[in-house]
Amino acid sequence: xxxRYQFTGAxxxxxxxxxxxxxxxxxxxxxxxxxxxxxxxxELGVSPATVxxxxxxxxxxxxxVTAGRHGTRxxxxxxxxxxxxxxxxxxxxxxxxxxxxxxxxxxxxxLGPHLAALxxxxxxxxxxxxxxxLPELAEAARARLNADGVPASEITLTGGxxxxxxxxxxxxxxxxxxxxxxxxxxxxxxxxIAALGMRPIGVPVDDExxxxxxxxxxxxxxxxxxxxxSRAQNPTGAAVSAVRAAELRTLLAGRRDLLLIxxxxxxxxxxxxxxxxxxxxxxxxxxxxxxxxxxxDLRLAVLAGDATTVARVAGRxxxxxxxxxxxxxxxxxxxxxxxxxxELVHRAAQSYELRRDGLxxxxxxxxxxxxxxxGINVWLPVADETSAVTVLRDAGWVVAPxxxxxxxxxxxxxxxxxxxxxxxxxxxxxxxxxATNPTPPPNFPT
Numbered sequence: 001x002x003x004r005y006q007f008t009g010a011x012x013x014x015x016x017x018x019x020x021x022x023x024x025x026x027x028x029x030x031x032x033x034x035x036x037x038x039x040x041x042x043e044l045g046v047s048p049a050t051v052x053x054x055x056x057x058x059x060x061x062x063x064x065v066t067a068g069r070h071g072t073r074x075x076x077x078x079x080x081x082x083x084x085x086x087x088x089x090x091x092x093x094x095x096x097x098x099x100x101x102x103x104x105x106x107x108x109x110x111l112g113p114h115l116a117a118l119x120x121x122x123x124x125x126x127x128x129x130x131x132x133x134l135p136e137l138a139e140a141a142r143a144r145l146n147a148d149g150v151p152a153s154e155i156t157l158t159g160g161x162x163x164x165x166x167x168x169x170x171x172x173x174x175x176x177x178x179x180x181x182x183x184x185x186x187x188x189x190x191x192x193i194a195a196l197g198m199r200p201i202g203v204p205v206d207d208e209x210x211x212x213x214x215x216x217x218x219x220x221x222x223x224x225x226x227x228x229x230s231r232a233q234n235p236t237g238a239a240v241s242a243v244r245a246a247e248l249r250t251l252l253a254g255r256r257d258l259l260l261i262x263x264x265x266x267x268x269x270x271x272x273x274x275x276x277x278x279x280x281x282x283x284x285x286x287x288x289x290x291x292x293x294x295x296x297d298l299r300l301a302v303l304a305g306d307a308t309t310v311a312r313v314a315g316r317x318x319x320x321x322x323x324x325x326x327x328x329x330x331x332x333x334x335x336x337x338x339x340x341x342x343e344l345v346h347r348a349a350q351s352y353e354l355r356r357d358g359l360x361x362x363x364x365x366x367x368x369x370x371x372x373x374x375g376i377n378v379w380l381p382v383a384d385e386t387s388a389v390t391v392l393r394d395a396g397w398v399v400a401p402x403x404x405x406x407x408x409x410x411x412x413x414x415x416x417x418x419x420x421x422x423x424x425x426x427x428x429x430x431x432x433x434x435a436t437n438p439t440p441p442p443n444f445p446t
Contacts, residue, residue: 062194232375
């Protein structure tokens, strides 16, 4: 695609704008290779330094990525708005899409009755001077966090977990700073760090969370922030255990040069105890989104932390978005208070656990070790991601390649269990087994 795209510009700014235009229109799709610096410079009649500056500016903004001997490419999900069709490969007709990482819509609460109740009791319009966190929501949020052992005397709200993490990093760090993240880890977070001009340092993760030795190495390498997923880690399903939490607390105790961010995005869906790191470092924040248990369209997360950290996030919100809609706050509060919704979320957690554990067990019967201690995803190591994804696609299954989530971790694929039924588990396990050990063509030398 990039070979057919006509780059333009005589300055670094103009060349950068040309590349962004190509991304917006889909002419430069995610992953597309860009011409080498000297080649493009010759085509445009400019100096190599001019093209190099354009590439560097786009790399710092997270639009491009240097892929070693593969040259410079458009990031898999660059922070440039494009048509959605350009961001995802088109699955074959009839294929089952297990790549999206979304909750099962059949297990999300119906919002209509609660919205109707809010409409019937809307009250007078809310003005700018009365915006902020509703006291009744704050009280309910504190109770829910305190029940899980998270100190929540200071809280604010953000437009989802990633919005909260972005505000935290923006308030504490600067472009060029290093952020320690789980490897493999949340693809959206890796994209965000790149877009902020920061550097990720990968920390190996196992079923019990980030390895203490990996965190220590990241701190020694100059990490200014550490992001830890409490439970239902994306993509591996890891959950921080009591033993691992104690190790990390000891390691982080007394650190005044580090921002600790804890993400508990799955909350009630995790089905494992929460072993929080809250307060382990002087600057800390605990973020809990409502999207996974109650619906992705509910863009709200509760953020607790030390007084300074919460005040910084609240202050940045006030001069930007202003506040999280009080209509949304009231809707979330109604969902929290509804016993039927609470029971539905409980059944959803059980259902995900049944499907996730069932797939891991079915794979084990075929001699494959997969990971999925909590949450809605299963992580399966493979020798070759491209081959595995292709074989599965041809068999009618779409999975996410592990490259989206990895820094230095080994190849794998991520399977979201939300669209599965229990009847799917055995045929899917067989397809995954074939994908990890493909049968060579006849007469192919082995």
